[in-house]
Amino acid sequence: MILTTCQLSVSIGGRRVCRDLELSIEAGSRWAILGINGVGKTTLLSTLAGLRAPQDGTVLIDNTPLGDLPPRVRAQRLGLMAQEDSFHISDPEVTALEVALLGRLPHLDWWQAESVRDEALAHTALAAVGLTDIANRRAATLSGGERRRLALAALLAQEVPLCLLDEPTSHLDMHQQIALLDLLSGWDGRTLVMTLHDVNLAVRYCTHVLLLFGDGEWCAGAATEMLSAAVLTRLYRHPVGAASGPHGTLYFPA
């Protein structure tokens, strides 16, 4: 068990995101957090990442409360890929390679310079997301999709067993969405927790889902058991239909 929550209650601006959430996320599993816009998926993800104090309850990583870990130790165990709009680069001169290298930050003491291995890891990460050619381009000149992949490269370079991703597929076209999730699910042994808007991507790539219904109500479990047209109709407050597809059931708005 890599990440567990115990009686976790989270709220934002007076609205409940979840109440008494009990999650057990096993190493190597891939979780999707699903729910309508504004239900608090990002808030919950930040809480799971230890960047936001819960209203009540605890988040444990390897049985240690996240709050007990110094920030740097925490960042050696779990990484967060922020949503597109909070990943903006203020220095227009910084290059893609330098952004990827920042992923090494939790592993470096302040007096240490980046080693040859750190640079190699950054290059490998850029190659893995298909950005080798633009390593020395300014990050600010990249397209939305390239910036997503660059953020992913930084996360890859961070070498953490647990990755939390906030809408990793936003701004990506269909091909890029599949390429990115293929890449993510191919990461050996890493545990993934991501917020997604596309249920069908969750069906195809995730082993488990956490559904947030609003008002603190939630349910969690294996994707195949949890997801059905009826549940999704309630989740999205819109009639959802189902059809069988090549990668499992396909859901569509009716």
Place this chain on the structure above:
Amino acid sequence: MRPALFLPLLLLTGLACFALTLATGTASFDPSGTWQALLADGGLEREVVLTLRLPRALAAFGCGALLALAGALLQALLRNPLADPFVLGISGGVGTLVLLAMLLGLSGAWLAGAGLLGALASLGVLLLLAWRGGLRPQRLLLAGVILSSAWGAVVTLLLALAPDAPLRGMIFWLMGDLSGVDPGMAAVPLGGALLALLLTWPLARGFDALGQGELSARALGVAVDRLRAVTLLVAAAVTTLAVLAAGSIGFVGLVTPHLLRLAGLRRHRVLLPACVLGGGTLLMVADLAARTVAAPLQLPVGAVTAALGAPVFLWLLARDGK
């Protein structure tokens, strides 16, 4: 060129400019002449170099280093390229109280005491307005800008009310002036700059991470709140020291970090020490120009920094766009 190679290059440039500053003035020597004057047992030349030029060059270098470092720190803290050491109103507080003290006929340590009081008052107001369980950069910047203009209004009032006798001194002090440096204190600004560099260099990678947004930085394990608090305190101390030593010398603090960034130094591990060397050299050269270009007239060094820095900056900017 690898960014790290800039540092020895800047150091050599700084040393060369230092030697040039010692040798140049109303009585100019060639380099060996300066050396001989320093080694001589006595004589006017030794006196000129040791008691006039050396302290002034040292103070100029130190103040330039302080201002450039403060500029780089505040640009990183506020994530705003227009930030300079004067943006938060710390220097305004120092300036106002020093001028008030001058008006009251005080001098020496009293002026420094008054300046320190002004700095602390400003810092207090900033923390009161911008601390919400941690520093909020947007609030800090807004509060600072308003505070600066408030202090500016008081300064204008003081100048309007001041009798003629202290007025000239007050105006020169406001413009930034290195001619009144106490030889015994000449090394203090440089010492302060080196100490501030030692305190902030460990945070350098955190500044780089903060450049990608607060959330990303925190996710990478950067203790953002602590980093911001330390940065504000160091930047405030550094600005206060620079203003107390030489008044409000503009431009060095804003432009030095930008010049170095345009030259390719983006990461703060190199940028911060480069600011100390580059800012110091820039102000030392500007001060050399200030006291020699229109000799025997002495120009305010603040005007010279702008006159020297602006064209270079514009040239670099134009070249960079291509």
